Structures are given as structure tokens and as C-alpha cells.
Amino acid sequence: MAGTNVRINGVHHLAISTADIKGQIEFFSDVLGAELVALFWMHGVPGGWHGFCRLNDFCSVAFVQLQGNADVDAEIGVTHAGSGAGTSAPGTMQHVAFNVDTHDELLAIRDRIRSRGVNVIGEIDHGMCRSIYFAGPEGLTLEVATSEAALNPEAWIDPEVVELAGISPAELDRFKNPAAYSGEGGTVTQPPMDPARPHLNYPPDRYEQVLALSDAEITAMSSYAEPPVRV
Structure with missing residues (x-):
């Protein structure tokens, strides 16, 4: 990893x-x-099921069915946006857009969706992409989009919105040019728990116990590497 800029990709x-x-x-x-x-049974989650539908060899849309999911009320404007312009609680998925590579494929996938009896709005030309919009089961707000080229930030970062978002010139430069980082060989240890940072929702005592474990202990205790079917 030495010399490699580590980033999500x-x-x-x-x-x-x-x-x-x-x-x-x-x-x-x-x-x-x-x-x-x-x-398959969701690893480490009693009673949970995990399903994956392939988008490409290394990208999937997954589903998590847990006991009790059906007991949680869905509410448009709170848990679900209901449309690409709808509100939902901070941190929730407002909508998800899937990709196709060409404009012809966008029209073809629109045909496929409509041929299954599902209504589709669009295409809409956003400049940065062309999109179609439709609903999925259980209140999902879905989009399929295609772009002809990578985004040019000089054209697509609006100074007015930057100011409204409270982003300073220095912050904008930092956001556009994240600091390079090449990693440290996996040797960085768990930092002290800072309440100001995001945290997973575990029972507090259990969370502290988990954070106190070494990475090797977590791997040994929690890994489930074998597929459910021997092939």
C-alpha cells in the first residue's frame, strides 16, 4: 500500500x-x-436473512430481513421520502440512483420497467446526467441514470449553494482535494471513544467491550468465511 492514495472507490x-x-x-x-x-442467514445476526442482487461483479443491492422489521411503521416524510423531491429524516436514504452506461440503455431499461406494469417518470435531462424515476416495493424511491462524462466541479459546484451551506473557501478547497493518505499497514489502533464522533447503535456496555477488543480478536470471533453451500 505504500505510496497508494487510499480512498473509497x-x-x-x-x-x-x-x-x-x-x-x-x-x-x-x-x-x-x-x-x-x-x-443466506445474516452473519452474526440471529434470525436475520441477507440477500444480494448483482449489479456487476463487485457491486450489489442487498436486502436485510430481520425479525421485527415488519413492526416498524413506514412514514412518508420521515422514514421514506416518497419521491425525489420528498423530505425524510437526516441520515436516511432519500433515493437511490442506479447506473446504465448509455442513453439507449436508459430508454431500454425504461421499457423493461414499464413492460412489468411499473410507472416511470422521465427521462429528465439534468445536464450532469439523464434520469428516470419510479417506485420500488416498500416505499423505495428509485432512479436509473446515465452520464456521458465525469463531472466537472468547476461547472457543477454552485457558489451560491456553497455559501448557503456555510462552506468557506478553505473548506471548499479541502472538500475538492481530500488529503492523500497511503495507510500505515493496518497498524493504527482504535482511538478513544469520542461522543462527538458517529457511533454504531449497540448497547453502551457491549459497545465499549467490542471497542476494547483487538482487531485480531474481532476477526477471530466474528468472521464467517464459508459459503452456505459447498460447491
Whole structure:
């Protein structure tokens, strides 16, 4: 890793909660053409199921069905946006946009979605991309988009919105040019727990115990490397 700038470089999988994993798989497989590649007991989560529909070899949309999901009320404007212009609670997924490579493929996937009886709005030309919009099961707000070229930040970062967001010139430069980092060989230890930083929602005592474990202990205790079917 020495000399390599470490950064996130894509979406490995997007995990969506569901109370009807079969229905979600049916929609993403039949309507959107994403083949089912994994469906298994969720590792380390008693009673949980995990399903993966392939977008490409290293990118999937995933579904998590847990006991109790069906008991959580969905509310438009709170848990779900309901449309690309709708509100939802901070930290929730407002909508998700999937990619196709060309404009012809955008029209073709629109045909596929409509041929399954699902209404689609668009295409809409946003300049940065062309998009279609539609709903998925359980209140999902979905988009398929295509772009002809990478975004030019000089054209697409609006100074007015930058100011409204409270971003200073120095911060803007930092956001556009994140500090390079090459890693330290996996040797950086767990920092002290800072309440001002984001944290996973575990019972406090259990969370402190987990954070006190070494990385090797976590790996040994929590890994489930074997697939459910021997091939």
C-alpha cells in the first residue's frame, strides 16, 4: 500500500431493510434485471436473512430481513421520502440512483420497467446526467441514470449553494482535494471513544467491550468465511 492514495472507490453493496425479502428480490430480478447471487442467514445476526442482487461483479443491492422489521411503521416524510423531491429524516436514504452506461440503455431499461406494469417518470435531462424515476416495493424511491462524462466541479459546484451551506473557501478547497493518505499497514489502533464522533447503535456496555477488543480478536470471533453451500 505504500505510496497508494487510499480512498473509497465505489459501492460494494447498498443494504435495504425489508419485511418481504422475496418480494424485493422478485422486483429487482424481474423488473430491473439484477440476478440473485446470494441469500443466506445474516452473519452474526440471529434470525436475520441477507440477500444480494448483482449489479456487476463487485457491486450489489442487498436486502436485510430481520425479525421485527415488519413492526416498524413506514412514514412518508420521515422514514421514506416518497419521491425525489420528498423530505425524510437526516441520515436516511432519500433515493437511490442506479447506473446504465448509455442513453439507449436508459430508454431500454425504461421499457423493461414499464413492460412489468411499473410507472416511470422521465427521462429528465439534468445536464450532469439523464434520469428516470419510479417506485420500488416498500416505499423505495428509485432512479436509473446515465452520464456521458465525469463531472466537472468547476461547472457543477454552485457558489451560491456553497455559501448557503456555510462552506468557506478553505473548506471548499479541502472538500475538492481530500488529503492523500497511503495507510500505515493496518497498524493504527482504535482511538478513544469520542461522543462527538458517529457511533454504531449497540448497547453502551457491549459497545465499549467490542471497542476494547483487538482487531485480531474481532476477526477471530466474528468472521464467517464459508459459503452456505459447498460447491
